[in-house]
Amino acid sequence: MDKNQILEEVQEIFRDVLDNEDIVLANETVADDIEEWDSLTHIQLIVAIEKHFKVKFTSKEILSWKNVGEMIDSISTK
Amino acid sequence: MDLSIFDREYHHQFEVTPAVYNAFQQCSGDFNPLHTQEEFAKSKGFNECVMYGNILNGFVSYFVGMLLPTQDVIIHSQDIAYKNPVFMNDKLDFTAKVEDISEAVQAVIFKFAFRNESGKVVAKGHVQIGVL
Numbered sequence: 001m002d003k004n005q006i007l008e009e010v011q012e013i014f015r016d017v018l019d020n021e022d023i024v025l026a027n028e029t030v031a032d033d034i035e036e037w038d039s040l041t042h043i044q045l046i047v048a049i050e051k052h053f054k055v056k057f058t059s060k061e062i063l064s065w066k067n068v069g070e071m072i073d074s075i076s077t078k
Numbered sequence: 079m080d081l082s083i084f085d086r087e088y089h090h091q092f093e094v095t096p097a098v099y100n101a102f103q104q105c106s107g108d109f110n111p112l113h114t115q116e117e118f119a120k121s122k123g124f125n126e127c128v129m130y131g132n133i134l135n136g137f138v139s140y141f142v143g144m145l146l147p148t149q150d151v152i153i154h155s156q157d158i159a160y161k162n163p164v165f166m167n168d169k170l171d172f173t174a175k176v177e178d179i180s181e182a183v184q185a186v187i188f189k190f191a192f193r194n195e196s197g198k199v200v201a202k203g204h205v206q207i208g209v210l
Contacts, residue, residue, distance in 0.1 A: 040154070042183070043154060043183040043208060044154065044155070046182055046185075047180050047183065047187070047206065050180055056180070056181070056182070057182040058181065058182055059184075061182065062182050062183070
């Protein structure tokens with residue numbers, strides 16, 4: 001799947017899970033850029049992304065992500 | 079933790095006793111006549127007072143806190159849909175099984191259902207737990 005399309009779909013998941021329709025994701029986006037993105041909502045985001053894309057991550061993989069772009073890279077390689 | 083320890087079917091029988099009903103009423107402060115006045119409940123088409131649906135959420139709490147193979151758990155989210163009414167002294171068969179596991183964030187989603195003595199589903203839903 002095209003990375004731009006993955007980014008769009010991930011953005012929709014963020015908007016839904018974090019209840020904020022104004023969220024706009026870019027590859028450079030990090031948790032500090034989004035007020036609602038905390039440790040608990042992070043869990044909900046990962047669970048929702050795994051379900052949506054039918055993929056599974058490892059905890060090591062998640063910890064290695066420095067921004068949304070690296071998350072998208074990870075999804076695109078699965 | 080290896081989350082495969084959760085992966086089995088769970089069964090438990092709950093009963094909506096007067097003690098459970100009274101405790102929930104005191105806890106919630108909900109005295110809606112559907113739950114407290116038989117005549118009102120009859121006027122709405124029920125044979126007797128309908129039990130509080132959220133009593134079943136209390137039973138889900140018991141499942142998470144007391145029936146899982148470890149106590150190192152916390153509820154992340156829960157949803158429930160009510161399909162049929164529950165009445166006083168109904169015995170409910172509760173079943174649950176794992177629907178999804180996220181090892182990465184140590185989360186487990188269970189799908190659960192409550193059935194009455196006639197075998198009818200009275201409520202079903204999901205509960206997502208995290209391992210502490």
